[in-house]
Amino acid sequence: MNRQPLVSRRRFASGAALAAASLALPSLRAQSRLEKTKIALAVGGKAAFYYLPLTISEQLGYFKAEGLDVEISDFAGGSRALQAVVGGSADVCSGAFEHTINLQAKNQMFQAFVLQGRAPQIAFGVSTKNMAGYKSIADLKGKKIGVSAPGSSTNMMANLVLSRGGLKASDVSFIGVGTAAGALTALRSGQIDAICNIDPVMTMLEQKGEVKIISDTRTLKGTIDVFGGPMPAACLYAPVAFIQKNPNTCQALANAIVHGLKWLQTAGPGDIIKTVPEGYLLGDRALYLASFNKVRDSIALDGIIPDDGARTALKALASFDPSIKADKIDLAKTYTNVFARRAKDRFKA
Template identity: 50%
Template sequence: MRVLKILAAAILLVASLGCAAFAQTLEKTSVRLGVGGKALLYYLPLTIAEKKGFFKEQGLDVEIDDFAGGAKSLQALVGGSVDAVTGAYDHTIRMQAKGQDIRAVLELGRFPGIVVAVKKGVKYDSPADFKGLKIGVTAPGSSTNIMMNYVLAQAGLTPDDVSFIGVGSASSAVAAIQKGEIQALSHLEPVISMLERSGDIRVVIDTRTEAGTRALFGGENPAAVLYLKKDFIDKNPNTTQALVNALYKALKWIQTASPEEIANTVPEEYLLGDKALYEQAVQNSKASYSITGLIDPAGMKSTNDMLVKFDDTMKDTHVDLSKTFVDTFAKKAAESVK
């Protein structure tokens, strides 16, 4: 009996030392991560990594700060209140143009997943009809706003030709349409499926699919990514890899999970009181999630071309797109994550 007790104690000691050694490989075990609208399906991989315990498996304690929109989470990263962000890829290009070295390390969405719709009864034949309308976006400066600017530019319009209103995510966006506070909407799932089913909107542009994305942009257009300051990546390569590993595992899980399994995993409030509707929204969005975690160079160029076309502050900039995405972390995750 005494021998057994000694053996058990030795096993526990080795296990604890092993955990400590693992923890020591991470430069930071506590990470603050910003996101703009966590309940949106645009950021589903983040919620899956959190709820399935994939961050903890990597030895990370991740505190998630949920902001009103992607522009706010970017501001938090620049200001230093968060260490990393799950946000739109185009933010990395914009910041590189401003001389701030922010880089993506993992693609979460290969299509934007953003839908532009008009309220039922509002006249719409072409993007020119957006002139003078009140258009809801998640938040000013966020990806939903940026894509809408691109749509306007194609019709020869500018952001000054419309009124943009930040409507947040989920229930507040639905309410804004139903109360008539806005006449059009650039938004994401599950908001779109809810408004489609209730008959409150008519979809006019849809980037949830490859066909819809190519129709608008003429090619691929990467969406959500994990991005950080280069300085953080350089100082914390193991912590960065751990974040990528967890989110990459979430992407692989989403690929094989059923809409019902996904609905059973996310917080109940994400379902907006209608689980079946949420499952339909998941089904509508599944094709948009990244398969490899890598951004195709053509997608980088497509995004840059979009920004240069409609944004006067970007027209004379020459961004080295190779600095907007570091592919080594995603490649390593593909080799090691099971």
Template identity: 55%
Template sequence: MSISRRDLLKLTGVAGAAAVFPALVRAQGIEKKEVQIAVGGQALIYYLPLTIAELKGYFKDEGLTAKVIDFAGGSKALQAVVGGSADVVSGAFEHTIILQSKGQFYRTFVQQGRAPMIVLGVSTKTMAHYKTPADLKGKKIGVTAPGSSTNMMASFFLAKHGLKPADVSFIGVGAGAGAITALRTGQIDAIANLDPVISTLVHTKELKVIADTRTLKDTQEIFGGNMPSGCLYTSQAFIDKNPNTVQAMANAMVRADKWIQAASFDDIAKTVPKGYLLGDPDLYKLALQGNKEALSPDGMVPADGPETALKAQAAYIPNFPISKIDVSKIWTNDFVIKANKKYPHA
């Protein structure tokens, strides 16, 4: 027998309905219950909070049906949202800055990572005699996708050492087994990628790390301050139209952030899809250990982070309109503050 919401309220009263069917009543205020989240390389530890929120049913608990659409890199995920085939991006914070420089206003509303977790390394086979960043000139550097955060980090590193992005060739290799194969077979000489890809190549001594942003200390040394990384962001128009939907997503993600902090590496490895482990659960757990500090404990964007990200963009993009960027419009902690009140503990 089906029962309408009106009949339900008549029978039980509003308070009674809330007690008997909390999910139904909670969902009433959500403007858009079905959301598409575009991500570039979901198997990466960088996006672990999104995976946990999805697999543990946290979106569903908030009254949402969330469909995660996986792409080769963050720039591809961004294109999906700008093009209208997805609602929200799970991607790198700095994309919001690039978008604003083009007159498009997108805002981060919950953090997944508080350090980029991106590692730049050279092949021990094709660049066995690497000594300084100048040796990268004329080489092929693999990134998840052109224009992605891995591309940005490598470009920033080059600029810091007197090289231009045009001095190398950037090649999209994805964020999984294909990236590993590209380095092993000599298709690329260096790679900017994340774990578990990096740990796999370091473990087999096929990669020499030359820049690492998996810890807060190294990140602050490279970028000069806190550098926000993985986040959920969407257009300001979507936030204005669907504030309760955005709050529900922030709730789910903060809950996932906190579950990860409380969970053991064994628990996490058992929860993620088997394919994420790249055939070596122990190596995946080692990679988790190396990235744990970089994963956000509470979804909050650090106050100095947006300015650090802006300076990083200006450091390697010629004629970047830094004075025209209003960083206050690319992020907010308002939704996360409410989410932490709802979920103070894991």
């Protein structure tokens, strides 16, 4: 007797839901009409935690969910990835925010449009074998320092640390060692005397007692100690002309990254292990998870680039790089939060 009204109520409810969905769909479709669906994205050291949001968004299918076919090319360091975009073989770079400032100083206009990291996650350590008697920065004069790639953010931080200790970049030799197994080998075999790199590499060396950390930006507190304020790190950035020509595509990219950031807010260590490729663990799950716990609070929450962070980046670069004149840089043109804000609202990040 009561079954028919129940079915009718169910049909009405599902019909109402369908009607609501059909009303919402046109606006969604309008937003997602992408100017470009196939995107070539360059990154330098994808296996590092620095780029974990990119890996999560890729592995969980968030780019595909936005209608994007993203082909990711991995390079030895951020400067190499940047060269791919400048040279035209890639559309977008996943790399350090400060590159947008460096590029503007060379009259090349690039803009960051979604943040992945709110701290650089870079640590500088000296070899406990090659430099057992290390006392101060002055001891690094004439030494070989491993960085992900010359000109990358690891190189920039090393320059900053050296300058504060009274040394110039020309006082040392920088060696590109990548951000994975090659970096571990270079330090362990004695090819380099010190290393400025990212996790999980640095935590692995630190926990085995192979390096003594002398400067650390893997936490928000450490970043403020080194830079004097918040320092935006990994982001997606592209030529301004590309962003202006492909706003819906950039929105889709920002959506995918912020979706990944939202997932990371509640993900446990086990979730990370299941999601990242096995090769990223560098053969040691326990140390990989120890590294994740160390850098967790440096992962961005909502993709938005803080204004004071951009100012910190400019101040830091200008302090050791004479080619960057702070008063000549228009910081407002190095980033936009238009896309990240929309993505944040959509995913409640």
